[in-house]
Amino acid sequence: MARFTQTETRRQHHPQQPQPSHSSLVFTGPGAPPTQQPLLLIPHQHQYPQITFPKPMNGSEPISIHPESGNMKDQDAIKLFIGQIPRNLEEKDLKPLFEQFGKIHELTVLKDRYTGMHKGCAFLTYCARESAIKAQNALHEQKTLPGMTRPIQVKPADSESRGEDRKLFVGMLNKQQTEEDVYRLFEPYGVIEECTVLRGPDGNSKGCAFVKFSTHTEAQSAISALHGSQTMPGASSSLVVKFADTDKERTIRRMQQMVGQFGIFNPAIALPFSTYSSYAHALMQQQAAIMAASHGGYLTPSVAFPATQIHQMGALNINSLPPTPMTPVSGLSSPPANITTSAVPSIVTPIVNGFTGIPHQPNGHPAVETVYTNGLPPYSTQSPTAADTLQQAFTGVQQYTAIYPATTLTPIGQTLPQPAQVIQQQQQREGPEGCNLFIYHLPQEFGDNELMQMFLPFGTVISSKVFMDRATNQSKCFGFVSFDNPASAQAAIQAMNGFQIGMKRLKVQLKRPKDASRPY
C-alpha cells in the first residue's frame, strides 16, 4: 500500500505573481524517483503518486521498427503521454531530455491537424519498457519546463490502458478537504492511481476532485458506496460520486458555457442577433441529446429530447453533408479566411460567418463548403458524428476568438467586400417531394447565404432562396430551402420550426407542391 505525507510548497518561478500554495500527496515506495535534474528543467517540489503501469494483456503486440533508428522496441513497451510542453519545443529539443532514460523508439509532438499548431503535448515510446518507467518516475509532476506554470506530465498514454471508465468525478466536497482526505475516503474501494483536488489559480479548492481507480469495478463500487452517502460540512448538498466526463461531454459543456458568454463578450454577436447564440445552443442540445441516447442517458434530463426527435436528429451526422472537393488551405497567413475554411466546420459557421463578416471564398462559394472535405478526421475509423464536428468547430472558434478579439470583429451591418453578385446567382433548384421547406419570419438581414448556413447542419442544402422586394431590394422575410432528402427536411423542421429569433419565431414547414397550390 502506498504511503504518503502532506506537503505545502510554494511556486518559485513567478516572484511577481500571487504565490499559490499547493498541497499534494507524496508517495514513497520501492520505485523512488532518481534525483537527476537536467539543465532544461526547473526543479519542482511536487511529488505525486507513482502510477502502476498496466502489463499488456498478451504478447501479441506487433513489433515495430522505427525508420530512423532501426531499433526495436520491447513487446511490452509503454507509450507515454508527455504534457505541459512549451509550444516552442519540437522533437529535437525534447529528445535530449528524454534520452537520458534510455533509447527512444519514437517521439511525436502533437500538432493540430488543420493549423499545425503545437498542442503542448507529445507521445513518447522508448525501446525498453523500463526506460518509460524510469522517465515517469523521474519527471512526472517533478519538474516544470521553462515558461510553463504547471509541472511536466509523463504517464502512460490513454491508448495504453483498456479504455475502461475508471476515473471518478467527486463533487460537493468541502473546500478544506485535501488530496489526502479524498484518498482516505476512497481507499477502501480499490487501488487509487490518481487523486487530484481541483483548484483555482489561487490554489483554493473548487470543492471537487478526480479519483482514478485501477479498475472499472473498483470505481463502480466507490460510486455505490459513496454517492449521496454523506454531506460534507459546508457543502450545499450530499457528496457526488460519478464517472468523470468524457472528452466529448467536456467539449459540449464548454461550448455551452461559451455560448452563454457570447452575447456578453462579443459585441458583434450580442446585437441584434443575440439569438444566434441560442441557435448554437439549440444545436448543442441536439448533440447532447444524441449523446445521451448513445451513451445510455448520461446527461441531465433537461437536455434530453423525445425519442422520436432524437431519431430525426440523426440527420445531423456529417455524412449527410455534400461532398465538395476543394483544396484545403493551410497556414495562418490570412487567419480569418483560413480558419473559417480549414478549422470551422459548418455547424458553428452560422455564428462565425453570419456575424463577423468573414469573407467568402473568391470563387463565390461560401467558405463553409471546404469543411465538407476537411471535417473528416483522417485517422477516424468510424463514421464521425456531428459531435466530432462540433468538437472541431469549437476548437476553431476558440482559435478564432483567441486571435481576433471581439472588439476587432466586424459588426453586423458593416460588410466586408465580397462578391455578392456571384453569391446571389445561385440557381434555385427544387429538391424531390418532401425535401423543400418554406421558411417565414426570417430576420430582415438574412440573405440566401445566411439561410443556407442556418439549415446546413441538417443535411445537404441544394438551394436556398430569400425572397426580395423588387422595389426596395429588401428581404420579404421568407424563403425556401431545399434538401436532397426528406429526412433532412424533417430534421430541420423539428429543430427550427418555432425557433425564436429576436421577437419573431421561425415558421418552418414543407413547401406546398406546385400542383397543390395551383389547382385547376
Add this chain to the structure above:
DNA sequence: TTTTATT
C-alpha cells in the same frame, strides 16, 4: 461541482 493537452 469536470482539469492541461491523448495521434
